[in-house]
Amino acid sequence: MKFNTTKRHFKEGAKNIFRNSWMSVASIGAVTTTLILVGVFLALILNINHFASNIEDEVQLNVYIDLIAEEDDISQLGEEIRKISQVVSVEFSSKEDELDKLMSSLGDDGEMWELFEQSNPLSDVYIVKTAEATQYRAVAEVVSQMDFVDEVNYREDTVDTLLTFNHYARIIGLSFVAALLLTAMYLISNTIRMTILARQEEISIMKLVGAKNSFIRGPFFVEGLLLGIIGSIIPIGLVVAGYYYLSNYVNLAIPFFDWLPFNPFIWQLSLLLLAIGAVIGVWGSVMSVRKFLRI
Amino acid sequence: MINMQGVTKVYSNGVTALNGIDVHIEKGEFVYVVGPSGAGKTSFIKMMYREETATEGEVILDGQNLNKIKNKEIPFLRRNIGVVYQDFKLLPKLTVYENVAFALEVIEESPRRIRRSVMKVLDQVGLKHKARFIPAQLSGGEKQRVAIARAIVNKPKLLIADEPTGNLDPDTSWEIMKIFEDINANGTTLVMATHSKEIVNKLRKRVIAMENGQIVRDEQRGEYGYEI
Structure with missing residues (x-):
């Protein structure tokens, strides 16, 4: 496309916005409102997603080994678990390790457990991880049927609730x-x-003197693009400011919620909003021009 | 230049506008299309610049079959055809100069060529001195001259005029006809639908008379032949 043509499309497209100033204000307003909501929702969904996948990463399947199991039995059990296709890692943790972990997790209160060092009541454990959090249920069922398995546990209730919540949050959002x-x-x-x-008259004259459809479409394409981009300015400002506030103040109030970091997340979100604005603008204009230019 | 064979046009509402038209128009001819209202003159003319397509039959323009032409090629076809209407179809907010230049801008001509061609064609229709006027400041005849300038600024091989003098008084009509004769004398084929008995009978050219979507008469140096 020639430079002069592109320049003309931009000039005409911009002119159109001012010619129909009220309709332009209305559609910029629509884009703005939409994108503010979209921005807030996306920030929320993406954070929930991030939060959920952090928790999902922490999920593990503990396989408590029967106290009567011999060393050979234990290593054979380990082999069998490794053979399950969804399993990505199997780590052995002896009952002494488990007691250490328990004591350190309890802090000062843990010292009383030192009494048990002579007769440790805990079991040896295999710590199993799967590729996806959703696979724990199936793997747990299989492993619980194996020999020398006393009990399996992956915090079923928490994980299942979390997965369901996350699933619906994503769909609804x-x-x-x-x-x-x-x-x-x-x-x-x-x-x-x-x-x-x-501009019907103008367009019919354009067609009459042999303007290409792409040429006729040009200014409308630009008009849609500009409406979309202008409409995304305020939402981007609000989202950036709002998120800045949240990550600085609310983060302190709810420290356990691990927010996506302001930088680069908010810039990616801003870019996304700008792109969405441009795309709906262009799409809206293409849709209405297409009907009109059909011969 | 134009060759129609067995051309029939039935609109989607069932009206038959053209019924088996066979016609051949040579390059450089000047042709009047006459007939009562609703005879099919406008449909006949619209076939030539592919504003309408034939339901049956073939329309060949300058070797191109207009039934088979792709939508993408239509703009390029139209660049070789100029069209003038009874109601001028000028853009009211643009000046005379801009109205004519518009036809070249939208086919992406270079600004330098646009300037040169527009001034030349405005000179040809005698409106160089009114280049900065807007249509509302012009008389009917002047408006039609602007429309003609716009139609011929791209040097088309075919100029089509649909009742070009319909809104003009007799004196002004003759001014327009003088311009048409000049354009035709320079080799442009001219097809003009008209109701003007006076023009057809005084400025003798080939006459195609239509009734009920059919050609009922086709004479060289013909007469209008209808009483109004």
Whole structure:
């Protein structure tokens, strides 16, 4: 495309925005509202996701080994667990190790457990990890059937609840975001349709003297792009400021919640919002022009 | 230049506008298309610049079959055809100069060539001194001259005019016809639909008369032949 043509498309597209100033304000407003909600939702979803996957990483399957098991039995059990396809690591932890861990996790109170060092009541343990958190249930079932397994435990209740919660949070959040985006797109395409109707005469003359469809489409494409980009400015500002506030103050209030770090997360989110704004703008305009240019 | 064979046009509402048209127009000819309202003159003309497509039959323009042409090629086809209407179709907010330049801008001509061609064509239609006027400041005849300038600024091989003098008084109509004669004399094929008995009978050219979507008469140096 020639430079002059591109320049003309941008000039005409920008002019259109001012010519239909009220409709432009309406669609910029629609994009702005949408993107604020989208931004907040995305920040929330992504943080929940991050939080959940952190917890998922910490999940492990403890396989308590029967006290009567001999050393050979124990190592054979280890081999069998390793053979399960979903299992990525199997680590042996002796009852002495377990007691150390228990004592250190209890801090000062743990000292009373030192009495047990002579007759340790704990079992030897295999610590098993799977590739995905969702696979623990199945693996636990298989392992519990094996010989010399006293008990298996992966904090079932916590993990299952977390997985369910995370699953629904993602679905609900994403469908909400999709609905918002469709609304904004619809509003933009309406604005562009108004612009086109106002310029019907001009377009019919353009077609008559042999302008290419791509040329006729150009200014509307630019108009949609600009509406989308302008509409994303305020949401980006709000999201950046809001997240800055949150990560500085709320982080102190709820220290156990591990927020995604301000930098680079918020810049990625801003870029994403800008891209979404541009895409719904362009899409909205393409949709309405396409109908009009069909011969 | 134009060759139509068995061209029939049935619109989606069931109206048959053209019914078995066979016609051949040579390069450089000047042709009037006459007939009562609703005879199919406008549909006939629209076939030539592919504003409409034939339901049946073939339209060949300059060796190209317009039924088979791709949508993408239509803009390039139209660059070789100029069209003038009864209601001028000028853009009211643009000046005379800009209205004519518009036709070249949208086909992405270079600014230098646009400037040169526009001034030349405005001179040709006698409106160089009104280049900065907007359409509302012009008379009907001047508006039509701007429309003609826009139609011929790209040097088309074919100029189509649909009732170009329909809104003009007789004196002004003759000014327009003088310009058309000049354009035709320079080798441009000219097809003009008209209701003007006076023009057709005085400025004798080939006459194609239509009724009910059919050609009922086709004469060299013909007459209007209808009483209004």
